[in-house]
Amino acid sequence: MYGDEAAALAAPLTGPDDLDVLLDRARDARVVLLGEASHGTHEFYAWRAAITRRLVEELGFSFVAVEGDWPDCARVDRAVRPGGGDPREALREFIRWPTWMWANEEVADFCRWLRAHNAAAAAPVGFHGLDVYSLWDSLREILVHLREHDPDQVPAALAAYRCFEPYGEDPQEYAWATRLVPQTCEDEVVTLLARLRGTGLTPWQNAEVVAGAERYYRAMVRGRPESWNVRDRHMDDTLDRLLTHYGPGAKAVVWAHNTHVGDSAATDMARHGEVNLGRLARERWGPGAVLLVGFGSHAGAVVAGSGWGEPMRVMPVPPARPGSLEDVLHAAAPPQALYVFPRTGRPALLTDELGHRAIGVVYRPERDAHANYVPTVLGERYDAFLWFDRSRAVRPLHTHGVDALAPETYPSGV
Structure with missing residues (x-):
């Protein structure tokens, strides 16, 4: 049939x-x-x-x-x-x-x-x-932008950066720490996002990535449905911001x-x-x-x-x-x-x-x-x-292994 x-x-x-x-x-x-x-x-x-x-x-x-x-x-x-x-x-x-x-x-x-x-x-x-994984890279991009264009907002960005600093850019460590101890970087991230929302697309989106990543890593230790939904809702919101940025008819x-x-x-x-x-x-x-x-x-x-x-x-x-x-x-x-x-x-x-x-x-x-x-x-x-x-297989530009890792996703990284 x-x-x-x-x-x-x-x-x-x-x-x-x-x-x-x-x-x-x-x-x-x-x-x-x-x-x-x-x-x-x-x-x-x-x-x-x-x-x-x-x-x-x-x-x-x-x-x-x-x-x-x-x-x-x-x-x-x-x-x-x-x-x-x-x-x-x-x-x-x-x-x-x-x-x-x-x-x-x-x-x-x-x-x-x-x-x-x-x-x-x-x-x-x-x-x-569209993705949500670049928490530390996005924080650094925000700091570079603010130091050049809006120095008054640098303290808020530094507060968020320093909150994450003890975790050594390891999202797994941050995720497990938030489960074991009722202490997160959510407040610092929310403050940063509020200050950058509505600014130019790049700093605003980097702040949205930081906020989305922080939510994603906290959800990750609680299981598949919640963390998956945080990630895909972030991608959906990012797509909507891009369409708005490109204007009517985009x-x-x-x-x-x-x-x-x-x-x-x-x-x-x-x-x-x-x-x-x-x-x-x-x-x-x-x-x-x-x-x-x-x-x-x-x-x-x-x-x-x-x-x-x-x-x-x-x-x-x-x-x-x-x-x-x-x-x-x-x-x-x-x-x-x-x-x-x-x-x-x-x-x-x-x-x-x-x-x-x-x-x-x-x-x-x-x-x-x-x-x-x-x-x-x-x-x-x-x-x-x-x-x-x-x-056939794709043809990678890199032929060697690298050490930098994204947090593991399920099922098997999709």
């Missing part, structure tokens, strides 16, 4: 011109969220870039927002604007593990294209980070993992009390103004680590679990295919719940058959889906 439906709905995907039907669906969208089934697959990055190029060139999208840290992405944003440096070098400055997530040749190629586009554009297209492209992009209400996340960026975007702007695009593959290769902070390596992705979405598409779909889901008259492939693979930055191929699958109602989780039967 599913196989016939998968074959009937599929459109072969051989080049950017095959994206016309997806672009037609995106014409009324204010936000297009483009997913990925892993953080280390070439096809997902390359085709997100191809879609984004057309959204920028043909539909006038205003900026790209990614599942990355604000300060790191701010360097890339400066590099893609007229007079900026080499975006590839800006991406090489991503030193927090997992570096390959954004410091890879696929993103570098897109950012060099974006820099060339912006050189001739009336309004440059930006590149921004439109955004988001790059993030399927677990953030696909509507959580169509997965088992809802049963655990979790929301995500895709669900929040539909609630904030309405389903008609939001386009959610998922990605998936059957087998191939991926860049990941075997444990948190472990060296990155190219790993095999074994054939998908029998009965999963990927298994169905492997049997019936073209090697590369685009699915743009009909709004009515949906077949069972789009309305039944099937397992849908999700690979994080930590991956153990030998466990794939027993893990890594999210129960999903495909036609409710996404509006469209890109399929690749065999995948």
Whole structure:
């Protein structure tokens, strides 16, 4: 049953011109969220870039927002604007593990294209980070900005910085300390945020990151649902601030993992009390103004680590679990295919719940058959889906390990 439906709905995907039907669906969208089934697959990055190029060139999208840290992405944003440096070098400055997530040749190629586009554009297209992890980097950015532009506010920033200082830039240590002792840095952070709210986008957003990170680290020791929701609500609020900053008529492209992009209400996340960026975007702007695009593959290769902070390596992705979405598409779909889901008259492939693979930055191929699958109602989780039967690994800019770590996320760093 599913196989016939998968074959009937599929459109072969051989080049950017095959994206016309997806672009037609995106014409009324204010936000297009483009997913990925892993953080280390070439096809997902390359085709997100191809879609984004057309959204920028043909539909006038205003900026790209990614599942990355604000300060790191701010360097890339400066590099893609007229007079900026080499975006590839800006991406090489991503030193927090997992570096390959954004410091890879696929993103570098897109950012060099974006820099060339912006050189001739009336309004440059930006590149921004949505995530919550850069507490200490954002604090330092705030201090540098205030010392130059608003010295009277420096004491508030120093109070927040000194509150966190005893934890040695270790978020895990701060998180556990707040659980063991009823003492936090929340008051200092709230004061700083109140003083910077409504100022220029960069200092304000760095203050929002500090506030979001402080909440996230406190929630982290209390368990998955609360910390997950803090993180995705922060990304949703950041996206809204960016759209406001870019002005009336602004439109955004988001790059993030399927677990953030696909509507959580169509997965088992809802049963655990979790929301995500895709669900929040539909609630904030309405389903008609939001386009959610998922990605998936059957087998191939991926860049990941075997444990948190472990060296990155190219790993095999074994054939998908029998009965999963990927298994169905492997049997019936073209090697590369685009699915743009009909709004009515949906077949069972789009309305039944099937397992849908999700690979994080930590991956153990030998466990794939027993893990890594999210129960999903495909036609409710996404509006469209890109399929690749065999995948290749991304090409990292860094070929060595780094010591800087982000706090571990679950499931396996998505």
